[in-house]
Amino acid sequence: MSEWVHVAELKELTRRKKKQVIVDGRPVALFLIDGEVFALDDVCVHKERFLTKGTILDGQVICPGHQWKFDPRSGRPEDQPGCQATWPVQVSDSGAVLVGTVPATPRESSGLEDTPDVAAAGSERP
Amino acid sequence: MTAEQTVVVVGAGHVAAALVKAARRRGFAGPLVILGDEPTGPYQRPMLSKERLAGAGESGLWLLDPQWCAANDVTLRTGSPVERVDAATSSVLLADGGSIPADLVVLATGGRPRQLPGVEGDRIHTIRTLADSDRLRERLAPGRRIGVLGAGFLGTEVAAAAVGRGAEVVVFDVAPVILARGVGADIGTAVQALHAGKGVQFRLGQGIESVRATADGVTVTTAAGAETVDDLVVCIGIEPNTEVAVRSGLVVGNGVEVDAECRTSVPTVFAAGDVAAHDHPRYGRLRVEHVDVAQQQAAAIGKTIAGRPTTFADPHWFWTDQYDINIQGLGLGGIRPDDRMVARGDLSALDGTVFWLRGGLLVAAATVERGEDVSVARELIDLEIPVRAEQLADEGVELDELLDSEEVNA
Incomplete structure (x- = not known):
């Protein structure tokens, strides 16, 4: 059962458009894009860099590690394998940003992670 | 259409x-x-x-x-x-x-891959196909001495993989600093120190006089002398x-x-x-x-x-990963000798970015471990936002803010 955690204030996102928060011990990236707040796993499915250290370009999240482009709504990288988990987000009238404790869509391995135990989930290895 | x-x-x-x-x-x-x-x-x-x-x-x-x-x-x-x-x-x-x-x-x-004329045999490798990589991997093992000819991106990646598998590695290049042609001497020097710390040996700044492959090994001769390796990986473009x-x-x-x-x-x-x-x-x-x-x-x-005529006009971008270090370059092919070079961060500590400026505009960037700077550089180049060298060099200035200033000016 998903619960809601108050992780940030909307005004913390208005300038930099991004912020890392921790939900249930897991780093989650908040992005403010065209007035909407999105929450994705912050750890990139490719090489485990933080998406919040990247930038937002044309409505997409650009990972700093290898410039993979993610759709913030689906968590999918353009023309690349894997998928960031996406998390449910609510913004209250008072500007509180709440994130659900259970992902809305699951993380899918890219098969390219450097950390074997991360990579092992959902990908074949000899 | x-x-x-x-x-x-x-x-x-x-x-x-x-x-x-x-x-x-x-x-x-x-x-x-x-x-x-x-x-x-x-x-x-x-x-x-x-x-x-x-x-x-x-x-x-x-x-x-x-x-x-x-x-x-x-x-x-x-x-x-x-x-x-x-x-x-x-x-x-x-x-x-x-x-x-x-x-x-x-x-x-x-x-x-370019080959060395007249140098062939089971101990000579190039890497282009999956089969090439798989054949070489079998040779990268403890107790084996691997020569790498060419200290560009491919050669240095091979060196990192080889020491990672426990092989001894010696890298040859006529250039005095690795990767310098690709990302500049500052980053090249820092990454070279990283490799040296992992045990990679370098024979740099010396032209190759001869390479001789026999059944027992490959002998590479430079002005500094001859070295024999078990296998030679030719990474010369x-x-x-x-x-x-x-x-x-x-x-x-x-x-x-x-x-x-x-x-x-x-x-x-x-x-x-x-x-x-x-x-x-x-x-x-x-x-x-x-x-x-x-x-x-x-x-x-x-x-x-699909019906929408499109040109490819973005600055060229690349990356290389060596050990756990990420290096990226953007627009480096367009650098001219009189462009102004500005360093940000601490390149020798493998944590910084080099920018190239021309007439108040950014033309290129190369980074070690700061891919986020390259993301911002891409926008600064694309939107032709004027920047000053002091801003780029000052770690107190968030690079993101340079993008904001464009909105204010607009």
Whole structure:
């Protein structure tokens, strides 16, 4: 059962458009894009860099590690394998940003992670 | 644009994979056919000198999912070398004498490694194909001494993989600093120290006088003396595979000459990737051997054939990963000798970025471990936002804020 955690204030996102928060011990990236707040796993499915250290370009999240482009709504990288988990987000009238404790869509391995135990989930290895 | 045209990609690499995905995403409806001469479909070539060389896993290796291809009318024909394109009859002629219809063709024949003339044998390696990488990996083992000729991106990645597998490594290059041609001497020096700390030995600044391969080893002789290694990996660049283009009557110089939309001298034939000498709107004609460039060119062609003519005009971008360090470059091919170089952060500590400025505008950037700076650099270049060297050098200035200042000025 998903619960809601108050992780940030909307005004913390208005300038930099991004912020890392921790939900249930897991780093989650908040992005403010065209007035909407999105929450994705912050750890990139490719090489485990933080998406919040990247930038937002044309409505997409650009990972700093290898410039993979993610759709913030689906968590999918353009023309690349894997998928960031996406998390449910609510913004209250008072500007509180709440994130659900259970992902809305699951993380899918890219098969390219450097950390074997991360990579092992959902990908074949000899 | 007719929706039912057939597109044939000659060459089953990154261009092919990126092109079919882009074409389908943009709504192109005609059949897509990929012809490759290797026994497999497209794979992640950058992995051949990194993950795949370090270990034999297939995780993340394949670029096209057979189920996706089947669902999207993408036909992959492996082991199918091409003789030439016959634009007059809208067909591609295969080496085995067969022929397939092709209203539009994308030439993506790639390149092949430069060899040392007269130096061959079981102990001499190059890396271009999966088979090359797999053969070399078996030799990278404790107790073996591996020579690497060429300290560019490929050679240094091989060195990192080799020491990671417990082999002894010695790297030869005529240049005094590794990677300097690619990312500048400052980053090159820092990464060289990283390699040296991992045990890589360097023989730099000396031309190679001879290389002799025997049954017992490979002897490399420079002015400083002779060294014998068990295996030698030759990483001295590639030559574009232009034979199909030449036989097809296309204009070929240093690669297949294409315009900004990646069209060759024959309007129904495109070329992209390592083989294409692209007329880049920003830099003029260049043949660039980076995977992202191949994919961007392919994506532009995909949009064009789907009915939206698109040029590839972004600054060239590349990355290399060595050990756990990430290095990136953007627009480096466009640097001129009188551009002003500005460093940010601590390059010697493998944590910083170099920027190149011309007339108050950013033209290029290279980074160690600060990919976020390259993301911002991309926007500064793209939007032509004026920046000052002091701002770039000052760690107190958030680079993001330089983008904001443009909005204020606008």
